[in-house]
Amino acid sequence: MRNFAIKIASTGEVFPPSKQSDQAWFEALEKAHRTTHGLCLCLDNHQERRVSIRRKGKNLHLARFRNTSHLHHKKCRFYALSSEQTGLQGYTTDAVRDHEDGGLSIQLERGLTPPREADDRNPNLPATPRVRAPGERRNKISLGGLLHLLWSEASLNVWYSDQPSKRWDQKVGNALLRQAERFHVGHRTLDEAILLPAKKDEHEHQRNQSIVNNAYRSGLRLVAIGPLARFDYTRDEDLPQLRLGAPFGIPKLLLDEATRSALCRSYANELGAWQRGEKVYAIVQMALQAKNQKSFADVADVLDVSLLRLSARFIPLDSSYEGVLEQHLVDAGRSFTKPMKFDHNDAVFPDFWLLDMGCDYPVEVFGMNTPEYLQRKADKFDLYDNPKKYPKGWWYWDVLEHGEIPSLPTAEQDNAEHN
Numbered sequence: 001m002r003n004f005a006i007k008i009a010s011t012g013e014v015f016p017p018s019k020q021s022d023q024a025w026f027e028a029l030e031k032a033h034r035t036t037h038g039l040c041l042c043l044d045n046h047q048e049r050r051v052s053i054r055r056k057g058k059n060l061h062l063a064r065f066r067n068t069s070h071l072h073h074k075k076c077r078f079y080a081l082s083s084e085q086t087g088l089q090g091y092t093t094d095a096v097r098d099h100e101d102g103g104l105s106i107q108l109e110r111g112l113t114p115p116r117e118a119d120d121r122n123p124n125l126p127a128t129p130r131v132r133a134p135g136e137r138r139n140k141i142s143l144g145g146l147l148h149l150l151w152s153e154a155s156l157n158v159w160y161s162d163q164p165s166k167r168w169d170q171k172v173g174n175a176l177l178r179q180a181e182r183f184h185v186g187h188r189t190l191d192e193a194i195l196l197p198a199k200k201d202e203h204e205h206q207r208n209q210s211i212v213n214n215a216y217r218s219g220l221r222l223v224a225i226g227p228l229a230r231f232d233y234t235r236d237e238d239l240p241q242l243r244l245g246a247p248f249g250i251p252k253l254l255l256d257e258a259t260r261s262a263l264c265r266s267y268a269n270e271l272g273a274w275q276r277g278e279k280v281y282a283i284v285q286m287a288l289q290a291k292n293q294k295s296f297a298d299v300a301d302v303l304d305v306s307l308l309r310l311s312a313r314f315i316p317l318d319s320s321y322e323g324v325l326e327q328h329l330v331d332a333g334r335s336f337t338k339p340m341k342f343d344h345n346d347a348v349f350p351d352f353w354l355l356d357m358g359c360d361y362p363v364e365v366f367g368m369n370t371p372e373y374l375q376r377k378a379d380k381f382d383l384y385d386n387p388k389k390y391p392k393g394w395w396y397w398d399v400l401e402h403g404e405i406p407s408l409p410t411a412e413q414d415n416a417e418h419n
């Protein structure tokens with residue numbers, strides 16, 4: 001990810017990256033905050049790339065403005081796929097809405113505050129999404145959709161080979177927390193209810209504990225995100241509970257029969273990957289059990305859970321073949337992003353987008369031959385055969401056709417300036 005020059009919209013002052021730690025820059029942000037926005041000069045064209053000026057504590061910083069994020073240089077730090085390039089297109093603005101100041105309002109399928117009893121007689125049953133007509137947009141976001149949104153807003157679905165970023169659980173947790181701070185759910189922000197990976201006695205551990213202690217008073221239904229602990233046959237075969245890695249400060253997460261069978265039905269692939277030792281992340285929504293005065297342990301009932309399979313670099317994967325391709329792209333020094341599905345399973349978009357071609361460039365791996373799959377594959381061939389949208393074409397690897405991965409397209413010479 002790179003920094004480029006920023007222009008303050010109201011005054012026209014331009015600050016190249018080398019000046020973005022000067023006193024004058026901070027003074028300009030202070031003046032501009034709440035009255036105007038920044039413009040990113042990463043590309044020399046006439047498109048307007050707004051960035052918002054946000055306050056966090058005493059500091060002001062710049063944030064991506066999601067409606068124009070796809071207009072940035074593909075290596076600009078404010079770049080992100082457009083909604084049309086991901087499953088985000090499947091939501092109405094009730095589900096996800098941008099704020100002028102760079103925040104987001106979201107509407108969750110299951111809110112953070114428990115409904116009064118009359119509204120929800122079976123609070124422990126996992127939400128069953130009603131059957132939706134193809135193309136119908138949702139006005140609420142599921143728990144799995146929330147994880148996809150946090151992941152993509154934190155740019156954890158992006159890999160820049162020229163700046164490979166080392167990722168580990170706590171670092172990823174902190175990146176997710178920074179996003180949770182700008183996600184508005186009702187009159188709260190998500191960080192008030194989110195538990196993240198923590199090692200014993202570290203700052204994150206204390207943070208989790210204080211979130212849980214507050215929830216005993218407020219009754220909030222907390223959300224935890226973290227890696228599944230290493231699979232252990234004797235402890236995990238019957239899944240009596242969901243065990244997370246780096247779990248300090250997170251309550252013991254009990255699964256009831258209905259939630260467990262919903263999990264096994266919806267996430268068989270992810271559970272298989274976990275059993276083989278791959279990295280799988282869980283997002284869990286829970287209801288705390290009343291505190292047992294005799295024991296120190298916090299215990300919660302899992303209300304809903306969703307899983308996300310990840311590469312060693314925390315790039316989301318939908319299949320083992322995608323994992324092979326992801327490793328191949330990394331080894332070949334390519335930059336790419338994984339479009340997230342959210343709750344939009346019938347949308348057609350590629351397995352990955354290459355970010356080093358100078359234009360939108362889809363990358364696919366095909367590994368099955370069921371009739372439904374072949375229809376989707378044919379749809380993709382039609383869709384990508386569009387020189388206006390994809391002037392350099394697209395690339396695919398058909399596992400059933402090609403024993404070896406075909407050679408990748410040549411990346412564009414990188415002339416972006418670093419200064």
Ligand SMILES: [Zn+2]
Pocket residue numbers: 004040041042043049072073076077078079
């Ligand atoms: Zn930019």
